[in-house]
Amino acid sequence: MSAVKKPVNVVNVEYAQTGNSVNTDALGMREMQQRVYAQRAAQYLLVKAPPASGKSRALMFVGLDKLYNQGRQKVIVAVPERSIGGSFANTQLTRHGFFADWEIKDEHNLCTPGSSAGKVDQFIDFLNGPDATLVCTHATLRFAYEKLPAGAFNGTVLAIDEFHHVSSDTGSNRLGELLKGVMANSDAHIVAMTGSYFRGDSVPVLSPGDEAKFTPVTFNYYDQLNGYEHLKSLGIGHHFYQGRYTSAIHEILDLNKKTILHIPNVNSGESTKDKIEEVGFILDAIGEVVSQEEDTGILQVRRKDNGEMLRVADLVDDMDQLARAETLHYLSTVASKDRDAVDVIIALGMAKEGFDWPFAEHALTVGYRASLTEVIQIIGRVTRDSPGKQHAQFTNLIAQPDATSDEVKISVNNMLKAITASLLMEQVLAPNFTFKAKTGNDDAPKPGELQIKGFKEPSSDRVKQIVATDLNDLKATVLQDETFVKQAAANADPETTNKVLIPKIIRDRYPDLDESQVEELRQQVVVDSVVKNGEVKNVGDKRFIKMQDKFVNIEELNINLIDSVNPFQRAFEVMSKSVTPGVLRIIQDTISSNRIQMTEEEAVALWPKIQQFHKVNRRRPDLRSEDQTERRLAEALLFLQKLKREREAQGGAQ
Structure with a gap:
C-alpha cells in the first residue's frame, strides 16, 4: 500500500491523563459510579455517561442496594441486542469492597440464541418466581409487556440500557409506550442509561413532563477521557473521495492501527449494493487472504506492503449465522483481552453499541450516518483506555459532491451533516x-x-x-x-x-x-x-x-x-480547506439555490441574457459578484439547473 493519508481533523483534543475516571474507591466504584450511587434512592434515575465509563456496573451497585435496602424484589435489565447482555454477567463486587455480588442465573439470561418472543414465558416465570435478577433484550421486554398488565412490574427495578432507543412518540415507539405505561400504572423504579441521549430523528426521548420526574446524573466525555491513564488525544475528521469508496479505501486505511471499519448501509448512495463484494475489495486493498480459522472465522491476510500477517474479522457476511456467532464470541472473549487476537474488524450494522474492543485505535466509517447517536456510539468504540494506546481516531470517509451527478443535493447535505456531527462532538x-x-x-x-x-x-x-x-x-x-x-x-x-x-x-x-x-x-x-x-x-x-x-x-x-x-x-x-475550490463552489451554489426567490417564468426569460453574459465574459455569472444584475443572472442559472435536476429525477427531462 502507498503512504496512507491523514484525515482532515475538525476536532483534535488532548487530555491530562489524571487517572481519576478509572481509579476506584473503597467500594470498588469509579468516579462516575460514585455519582450514580449517591442518587440511588431516586425512583426514576437517568444516567448519561459515555461508553466505557462503567454504566453497567453502576446499575449493579444501584440495583443491589434497591434489593437489599429499599424493598425492591426484582431487577430487570433490558439491552438493545443480545451481544450487550454480556455486560451484565455475573460480577464479584465483594472482592473490591461492595456488600454483595451481582448474580444472573443461566435461566434468567435471556440474551441467548433464539427468538425474543419465544422467551416471554421465561420472563413471566421470573416475575412469578423467587429469583431477583434477569437480563433480556428490549424486544423480549416489549413482547412480555403485551401479555402483562403494567401492575406486574410493581416491586421491580426496570433498567433500560441504551435509553436513546426510547421515544416520546408512543404511537410508533413501543418501548416508549411501555415506559409511559409502567411509570403511570406501577410503582416500578426505573434506571435509564445512555451514552448519547439524543436520537437520530427530531423526536425527544422523553416528553418534558416525564423527563422532569427523573433524577439526572451526567458524566460527560471530558470527565471520562481526561481521567484516563493511557489515552492522551482524540481526533475526529474526514477524508473525501470521488467515484466509488472501494477505490479510495486504501488512501485512509492505516494497517498499523487497530481498526474498526464500518461499510455503508446498502440503501445509502455510497453503497455498491453488494456488501460481500465490498468486503472483497477491502481485503484486496489490505493484501492476500491466506486462510480462515475454522473455530473463530478469523481471516489470515498477508499485507501487500510489508508481507506481515494480519488477523481480520468479517462481520458483514451473514450467510453462515453459526460461523458469525463463533466470530462474535471470539471477539467478545479473547479479542477483548488479547491485543494480538485481531487487527481489523469489518462490519456493517454490528460492532457499535456496547461492543468492547479496548485496543481499537481507529474507527473508519464510510458514508454519512444519519443519526448523531450512531456517530457517538462508533466513536465510543475507540475511546476506551488501553495500555499502549495514546491516540484514538474517528474518520468519516465521505463522497465529494459532483456537479454532474443527479444526487448533488443529497451529497452536499450529507457532507454538511457530517461536519455538524463533528462540530457537536467538539462541543x-x-x-x-x-x-x-x-x-x-x-x-x-x-x-x-x-x-x-x-x-x-x-x-x-x-x-x-x-x-x-x-x-x-x-x-x-x-x-x-x-x-x-x-x-x-x-x-x-x-x-x-x-x-x-x-x-x-x-x-x-x-x-x-x-x-x-x-x-x-x-x-x-x-x-x-x-x-x-x-x-x-x-x-x-x-x-x-x-x-x-x-x-x-x-x-x-x-x-x-x-x-x-x-x-x-x-x-x-475546516471543510472549505479540505476540498477543492470547485467542490466548495458546488456546495455553496447548492445551498444558495434553495434560498433563491424566483419564478420559473423569470428564470426562463433571463436565459438568453445568461447565454449572452457567458459569450461576452467567457465565464458564468458569479453569485458573489458586486454587480446586482450579474448576481440575479447567477441566481437564475442555479434555479434552472435545480429545476432540470428535479425534472430528470421525476423522469420528465426537458
Missing part, C-alpha cells in the same frame, strides 16, 4: 465552563468560571436543569435543523444565527419556556459554543480567548461581543 469533548454575569463588584472567578458583562444567568429551576443536563442535547437539536445547517454553512450573519434561528429551535424543543427563559437559554448555548470553539491562552497574569481570529481579554467579554460571532462557523472553514 461534547471540551471541558465545561460555568458562566456568571459580571456586575463590577465580583469576586475573582473560580476555576472553570467566566464572568460576562450583560449575561443573563438562569433565573428558574427549569432553565438551570436544562443547562446542567441537557445543553449538549439542545446543541444536537440545533445542529440537526436543516435550515440552521444551511445558513451556518453559507456564512449566515451571526445575528440571524444567534438571535433568530437558535431561539426558534429552543421554543420548538421546550414549549413550556417563556420568552425570558428562552433568552437565558439562548445565551447559554451561544456563549458555551463560542468559548468551547475558542482557543484560550494565558499571557502573564491575563487570559485571552480567540474569537474570529482575534484574541480577546476574557475580563472584557460581554454578551454583545459574543453574539457577533457565528459559533458554528469554524467547522465549515
Whole structure:
C-alpha cells in the first residue's frame, strides 16, 4: 500500500491523563459510579455517561442496594441486542469492597440464541418466581409487556440500557409506550442509561413532563477521557473521495492501527449494493487472504506492503449465522483481552453499541450516518483506555459532491451533516465552563468560571436543569435543523444565527419556556459554543480567548461581543480547506439555490441574457459578484439547473 493519508481533523483534543475516571474507591466504584450511587434512592434515575465509563456496573451497585435496602424484589435489565447482555454477567463486587455480588442465573439470561418472543414465558416465570435478577433484550421486554398488565412490574427495578432507543412518540415507539405505561400504572423504579441521549430523528426521548420526574446524573466525555491513564488525544475528521469508496479505501486505511471499519448501509448512495463484494475489495486493498480459522472465522491476510500477517474479522457476511456467532464470541472473549487476537474488524450494522474492543485505535466509517447517536456510539468504540494506546481516531470517509451527478443535493447535505456531527462532538469533548454575569463588584472567578458583562444567568429551576443536563442535547437539536445547517454553512450573519434561528429551535424543543427563559437559554448555548470553539491562552497574569481570529481579554467579554460571532462557523472553514475550490463552489451554489426567490417564468426569460453574459465574459455569472444584475443572472442559472435536476429525477427531462 502507498503512504496512507491523514484525515482532515475538525476536532483534535488532548487530555491530562489524571487517572481519576478509572481509579476506584473503597467500594470498588469509579468516579462516575460514585455519582450514580449517591442518587440511588431516586425512583426514576437517568444516567448519561459515555461508553466505557462503567454504566453497567453502576446499575449493579444501584440495583443491589434497591434489593437489599429499599424493598425492591426484582431487577430487570433490558439491552438493545443480545451481544450487550454480556455486560451484565455475573460480577464479584465483594472482592473490591461492595456488600454483595451481582448474580444472573443461566435461566434468567435471556440474551441467548433464539427468538425474543419465544422467551416471554421465561420472563413471566421470573416475575412469578423467587429469583431477583434477569437480563433480556428490549424486544423480549416489549413482547412480555403485551401479555402483562403494567401492575406486574410493581416491586421491580426496570433498567433500560441504551435509553436513546426510547421515544416520546408512543404511537410508533413501543418501548416508549411501555415506559409511559409502567411509570403511570406501577410503582416500578426505573434506571435509564445512555451514552448519547439524543436520537437520530427530531423526536425527544422523553416528553418534558416525564423527563422532569427523573433524577439526572451526567458524566460527560471530558470527565471520562481526561481521567484516563493511557489515552492522551482524540481526533475526529474526514477524508473525501470521488467515484466509488472501494477505490479510495486504501488512501485512509492505516494497517498499523487497530481498526474498526464500518461499510455503508446498502440503501445509502455510497453503497455498491453488494456488501460481500465490498468486503472483497477491502481485503484486496489490505493484501492476500491466506486462510480462515475454522473455530473463530478469523481471516489470515498477508499485507501487500510489508508481507506481515494480519488477523481480520468479517462481520458483514451473514450467510453462515453459526460461523458469525463463533466470530462474535471470539471477539467478545479473547479479542477483548488479547491485543494480538485481531487487527481489523469489518462490519456493517454490528460492532457499535456496547461492543468492547479496548485496543481499537481507529474507527473508519464510510458514508454519512444519519443519526448523531450512531456517530457517538462508533466513536465510543475507540475511546476506551488501553495500555499502549495514546491516540484514538474517528474518520468519516465521505463522497465529494459532483456537479454532474443527479444526487448533488443529497451529497452536499450529507457532507454538511457530517461536519455538524463533528462540530457537536467538539462541543461534547471540551471541558465545561460555568458562566456568571459580571456586575463590577465580583469576586475573582473560580476555576472553570467566566464572568460576562450583560449575561443573563438562569433565573428558574427549569432553565438551570436544562443547562446542567441537557445543553449538549439542545446543541444536537440545533445542529440537526436543516435550515440552521444551511445558513451556518453559507456564512449566515451571526445575528440571524444567534438571535433568530437558535431561539426558534429552543421554543420548538421546550414549549413550556417563556420568552425570558428562552433568552437565558439562548445565551447559554451561544456563549458555551463560542468559548468551547475558542482557543484560550494565558499571557502573564491575563487570559485571552480567540474569537474570529482575534484574541480577546476574557475580563472584557460581554454578551454583545459574543453574539457577533457565528459559533458554528469554524467547522465549515475546516471543510472549505479540505476540498477543492470547485467542490466548495458546488456546495455553496447548492445551498444558495434553495434560498433563491424566483419564478420559473423569470428564470426562463433571463436565459438568453445568461447565454449572452457567458459569450461576452467567457465565464458564468458569479453569485458573489458586486454587480446586482450579474448576481440575479447567477441566481437564475442555479434555479434552472435545480429545476432540470428535479425534472430528470421525476423522469420528465426537458
